[in-house]
Amino acid sequence: MIQSLLIANRGEIACRIIRTARAMGIRTVAVYSDADAQALHVRSADEAVHIGPSPVRESYLLGDRIIAAAQQTGAQAIHPGYGFLSENAEFAQAVIDAGLIWVGPNPSSITAMGLKDAAKQLMQDAGVPTTPGYLGADQSPAFLAAQADAIGYPVLIKAVAGGGGKGMRKVDAPADFADALASCQREAASSFGNDHVLLEKWVTNPRHIEVQVFGDTHGNVVHLFERDCSLQRRHQKVIEEAPAPGMDAATREAICSAAVRAAKAVDYVGAGTIEFIADGSEGLRADRIWFMEMNTRLQVEHPVTEEITGVDLVEWQLRVASGEPLPLAQDQLSINGHAMEARLYAEDPIKGFLPSIGRLDTFDLGEGCRIDTGVGQGAEISPFYDPMIAKMIAHGATRDDARETLAAALDDTAIWPLKTNAGFLVKALEHPDFVAARLDTGLIGREGDALMPPHHPEAEALADAAAALTPGGVLAGFRLNAPVRAEAPFLLDGETITIAFDPRGGEADPNHEDVLIAQAGQVWRLAPWRATGGAGGGASDGAILSPMPGRIIAVSVAAGDAVVKGQKLLTLEAMKMEHSLIAPFDGTVAELNASEGGQVSEGVLLAKIEKAEG
Template structure:
């Protein structure tokens, strides 16, 4: 058995591998870039080696540095995780040539499945059903256009070296083909250094079904059943589940047997995934499911397979890499219940899913069934790497139980101030089509705005938060059934809001801020700090600007007598007007506010004094 292992990766997958390796008594070595010096995977490993600057191309993608780190620390083996160098045949060979154990398939297997056109031809020869299309060497526009006409529109142009949704174009009509081909080739050349393409028939109601396979060095290959990864956004998986809904026993047998044939065709060793595309217009049928590609590594969504089979796939990887036979035979593997995984990203769906970076002041995913993450509260979300910060997995006796459990966990999450897609995920899990399992890869693209979460909390949640903020304590115990209510002025994520608060009898000093978590969204509610705003109540009578803005009205003069609640100054900020009022009866002792002036946050605008001040 391997006794020391270097993980050539970062984040949640590095932590995941370390967890299993440690349980097996294997010493672990992490590698890290400048940005990851304080990362969780570095802290969890037995040893860690710095390999370069923050950009991946200068650290995690430099194979020579990783091999040197393994040599320097006495590591016996290298586990690539997924992404980065995991499917790089040259790196795998370099690891082997350095006298180290490569935890993954052989370089020849990676090469055989690395180019989509060659892999598709190989699968056809092995009797694996493939999507109708064109795989030829003639890459001229004339030949490709002729083949597209023969296949029938719509067709899909795919870069042969593509992946991750790059180098793919759907073409609906012959007149659009030439421009789409140019665009696809340009993206493929930029991303993969190879502009060759293949053509496939576009499947109208596509479902993404994949089968987990595993091989050893003794000639054994098994499958661990299928996963459904049809819920995607721009070709990126969002929610995965196992088993696939609507999969009957005969269809499962056919697709899983085809996956095993595919793995055997390339003498596959280790964990791999055979990806299929299914035409779901008439349900899942064996004659309507075709080979798409093979991923020669552990998949991001491997936890759902682990949860329904009870198998630790990383443990199997390490045992197989050590020369052991597969721990179980095919007949010993079975499906138990249902599992779903959601990918939690540091991104803001309300702003076009732009990545969100910064410090995780709050990172609370509650009592999730399973969380795979590489960050913790207080960690920094870096702009250098993939924005996925956690995988949240739920298990249930059936699909609906797993779905409801996952939705409940995500809805109760609280992450701040980094934005996440948790609210978007909750909406997706609750969408009628997903509930009914009538899903295809275009669902998110069609529904779009319907899956965006609310931009502010419900009135009840906002009122409870405001009451807790004013009266002290947390969100528990504050209800809106008090007979006396008043308006309170607050800032919700910096935007002014007025909230109707019920008077409470709960004692406690007001807090500086409070987080409201609802439906997977998190907001920060803060008091309106200006003394002149009702409910803020500074004792010295100073009227301060609560935010940058422009004064549009000064309603009082210096020395004027005012009464509590009287309007003093009107401020325009954040496209809204805000009235600053007298906190008590008194005299305008100072007045620096000038109509039309631009002022900064915290600027003194006026001061009210009572008649008894000395």
């Protein structure tokens, strides 16, 4: 058995691996960047090594530094977690060449499944059904456009080296293809260093079904059943569950057997996931489920599989990497109940899900769930990394039990001053289509407005908070027998609102400058009203401000240009995603303070649009 383990990752997954390793008596080594010097995974490990500055390309993506850290600390093995270098075959080989144990599949398996086009061809050869599309070497825009025409719209453009929703664009019409292709290739090159794409037929009523597989060095391969990851936003998973609702025994046997065949085709060792796209228009049917890709690593959503099988997948990884056979055979694995996982992010759904960066001064997650997190109260959510705060996982005897437990925990979550998607997740869990398991990957896109959390707390909560902030003298001048009611302006998250309230309703603290209101997973700050100054900064006055720190990757206009409402002005890359900044109304570019390649801070004036007369 491995005695000492370096975790080549950070945050939630590093803490998750450390937890299992400690239970197995394995010494752990963490690595960290400048931004993570005080991070929870650093404090949780037995030892920690600094590997570089905050940007991932200067720290967590530097394989030679990570290997050196393992050698320096006497670690026997390296676990890559997910993301970063977890599916990098060259790094895996370098770990092995350094005389260390790689906790993952053979580099040849990673290579075989790492490029989506080659993987699809391999699966076709192994008799695994694949979606119709184009996966050839010719990457010229004209040729790809012709292939898209032949496949038939809508089509999906996918980066061959992609993952996590990066480098993917749905295209509905030929006129949109060129711009979507260029954006997809640019994002793929930035995220993965490879701008090649493949094309797939867009499945009209798609469900995302994936199967957890596991292999060992003794030739054994098993599946641990399926997960449903259909609830997605922009191809990124939001809520995952296991098993898949509506999956009958025959269809489960067909899809899980196909997954095992796929794993055996590449002599797979360790934890992996075979992802399928299903046409759910007539329910889940074996003849309408097609292979999409294989993830040669542990998945973010692995806890739902652990909850329904009782298996610790990280423990299995460490045992298999140590040369042991799989702890259980296929006939020893079974499904127990239902599990759901929600990804809690520091982002503001009301502002287009922009990341919310800063310190977690208030950090209170609801009860009744398993919590996998890499942060705690006082931690910083950094602009350098994915803004996930925690994974909240509920298990119950039935799907409704798990869903209700998860919704209740998210409803009770209170985080401040950062914004989170907790309220959005509650709305999603309680949406009638989700409750009835009428699932497809477009649900959030269709129902987006209905899933938005409220902009303001309920009137009663506002009135109670206003009363708590009001000095006793507010009653001066009230007539006897008149209704005791006051109206006054307050600042709710900096926005001026008028609140009607009973000033006798609370005991005001003269030193109390604000009150936090927590409701439905949302938290607001109410403060006494005071005049505010400044240059404005909303798009309503034509000022285009940087919504977060990032890099300008495209400038689509010049000073003096005439623009129309909704026209793209700039493209900002931040948090590994592209964000388009658009004209708020018809007008002229009066000021332009951005250049391609420039780094910008949050709140910087990038452009100014003067409204067209008339």
